[in-house]
Amino acid sequence: MLHTRQSPNSSRIRFRLLADRSAKIMFGAAALFGIVIMGILLVRITSEGLSWLSLDFLTGRFSTTPERAGIMGAVLGTFWLLAVVVPVTMLVGIGSAVYLELYSKNGKIRTFIQTNIGNLAGVPSIVFGILGLTVFVRALGFGSVVLAGGLTLSLLILPIVIVSAQEALRSVPHQLGDASYALGASKWQTIQSVILPVALPSILTGAILALSRAIGETAPLVVLGIPALLIPFPGGILDRFTVLPMQIYYWTLDAALVADYAHLAAAASIVLLISLFLLNGSAIYLRNKYTIKA
Amino acid sequence: MTTLTNYRPATRLRVVAQTEAPAAIFTTEGLNVWYGDTHALKNIDLTIYENEVTAIIGPSGCGKSTYLKTLNRMVETDPAVRIDGTAKFKETDLLHATVERLRSEVGMVFQKPNPFPKSIYDNVAYGPKLHGIRKKAMLDDIVESSLKKAALWDEVKDRLSSSAFGLSGGQQQRLCIARSLAIEPSVLLMDEPTSALDPVSTNKVEELIGELKKDVSIVIVTHNMQQAARISDRTAFFLHGEVVEYGQTEAIFERPSSHLTDDYVNGRFG
Incomplete structure (x- = not known):
């Protein structure tokens, strides 16, 4: 058959x-x-x-002579930029996520804020540049300095930080919170000694990935008027600055005039990529090493 | 801890009262609880007595866990919950008490062991620290005596600083009991504390309950009728959000006055 x-x-x-x-x-x-x-x-x-790529290139100043040009100014610029972006996004980002996940009742206000965060995450980065130019550079009169750039980039990545921190908080087993409440802990005691420590590795992972996006951004900084010219090394958040992507952008533009600029742009790209890989790698490391299984 | 001590009525002088009827620790009258539109508890009048083990039995969804969680107001972690009626813890109106204070007097052990992702020591010291004890020597004493009361000390004394997750399920549950005892509650609410444990661990927890009732009143929700019969002094049988019968455990199991109780304790439904 x-x-x-x-x-x-x-x-x-x-x-x-x-x-x-x-x-x-x-x-x-x-x-x-x-x-x-x-x-x-x-x-x-x-x-x-x-x-x-050489030590001289890493530690050198900007120069119009390709053989003498270096990226130290841009590296320092990125450092100071992070000095603004990291505290602002961590405080505001984790703060909003804690409020939305642990305090707000499921209501209209929560839905409203949540929808807005979702919308902000979809706004093109150049629009954030225009916002930064209007508010920080002009209205508040900071000028094209680290503080203005840092706040603009913070706004840009905040929605990502908030949403990923919310997910991290949501994944903390509610039994842990219950155990704490049942011992007579207040909400804040429970959040700071049980919920946040458990969620922190995932929160940091999300935040680091968002930071690596901030480091690689160019468009909003172009709008803010960040130069890649012969400027002194920035020494604080109120100094004028430039960052690697800007440097790469201008070198690529001017490669038509000075052919060797293309090599400089490529070398700077290698540095930028390596730092991003390192950041992403540290995020993965954090996630694997410190995530607590409950 | 001084605030807690002040708050507690003079219960330590209970030697005198032993020949008399036991004092009430919880009294609920006309207690109703809703989850949204679901009427989970209907007019519960129940008095639970001090230094006894009170078992609450009944089929799934009968409201027994809801009742237990109303006694320390853990039901309120669900925002859809609505409560009315009166419920007293000793002389305090517990529905209007400060929950943080109520829960430091009324401890709870959950169905699934839920230790914190911290060391064994820090799990037990968590409660005392919450309530303001900072001195290392004092915390050491509390951790040791609580673990001893929970019959866990000998098994963990050499690894207090290792993670609580390295313990077996039964040990984790006894750690959770030690964690509750560390703030010296006068009541321990237990929500099916052995349903996730193997028979050997279950036996250990049951023995422990027998020991603990010298110092704390215990209210235990259980699915296991033999367990209720073995360990409790009094039993309440819940069905569809109502108390069908409440009395001495022996009476409930051997001469129940309601045929519903009779059917349930003899395994004819539930």
Whole structure:
């Protein structure tokens, strides 16, 4: 019986197996696409920039002579920028997430704030640049300094920080909070000694990923009027500054005038990429090492 | 801790009262609880006595856990909950008391062991620290005596600083009991404390309950009728949000006055 039935079906089976194999190949190709593009990018910038990468390049000042140009000013600029962005996003970001997840009742205000955060996350970064220019650079009169840039980038990444911190808080098992409340702990005692410590690794992971986005941003800084010119090293948050992506942007623009600028741009890209990889790596490390399984 | 001590009525002089009828620790009258539109508890009149083990039995959804959680107002962690009627803890109107203060007198042990992701020591010291005890020597004493009361000290005394998650389920549950005892509550509410444990651990917890009732009153919700019969002095049988029968455990199991109780304790439903 089975043998007589097999012949009409066997061609269908062959077709199904073929479809199965080609599906695997298709999906594999899709997954490979990203890696291939990444590979091309890496090969291109390393072949152009690696030989220009040196200690002098890392510690040197900006110069119009390609052989003498360095990126120390931009690195310091990024450092001071983070000195503004990190505290602002951590305080405001974790604060909003704690309020939304642990204090606000499920009501209209909560929905309203939540929807707005969702909308803000979708606003293009250049629009944040215009906001920063209007409010921080002009209305508050900071000028194109670290503080203005840092606050603008903080606004840009805050929605991401808030949403990821909310998810981190939500994933803390409610039994832990209950145990604390049942011992007579107040809400704040429970939050600070049970909920936040458990959620912190995930909160930090999300925040670091958001920070790496802030470090790589260019568009809002262009709008704020951040230069990549011969400026002194920034020594504080009220100084004028530039950052690596801006430096790369101007070098790439001017590569038409001075051919060697292309190499400088590639070398600076390598530095930027390495720092982003390090940041993302530390986020993954934090997540794996400190996440508490309850 | 001085505020807690002041708050507690003079219960330490209870030697005299032993021949008389036991004093009431919880009194609820006309207690109603709703979850949204669900009427979970209907006009509960119940008096729970000091230094006894009171078991609350009944099928799933009968309101027994809700009743237990009303006694320390943990029901209120669900924002949809509405309570009316009166409920007294000793002489205090517990529905209008400060929950932080009420819960430092009325401890709770949950169904699933829920130690904090901290060391064994820090789990037990958490409560006393919350209530303002900072001195290391004092905390050391409290941790040791609480772990001894929970019959866990000998098993963990050499690894107090290691994570509570390294303990077995039964040990974790006894750690949670020690954690509750560390703030010297006068009542311990237990919500099916052995339902997640193996028989050996269950046995240990039951023995422990027998020991503890010398110092604290215990109200225990249980699914396990043999457990209620073994460990409790009094039993309340809940069904559909109402108390069907309440009395001496022996009477409930051997001469129940309601046929519903009879059917339930003899396994004919539930």
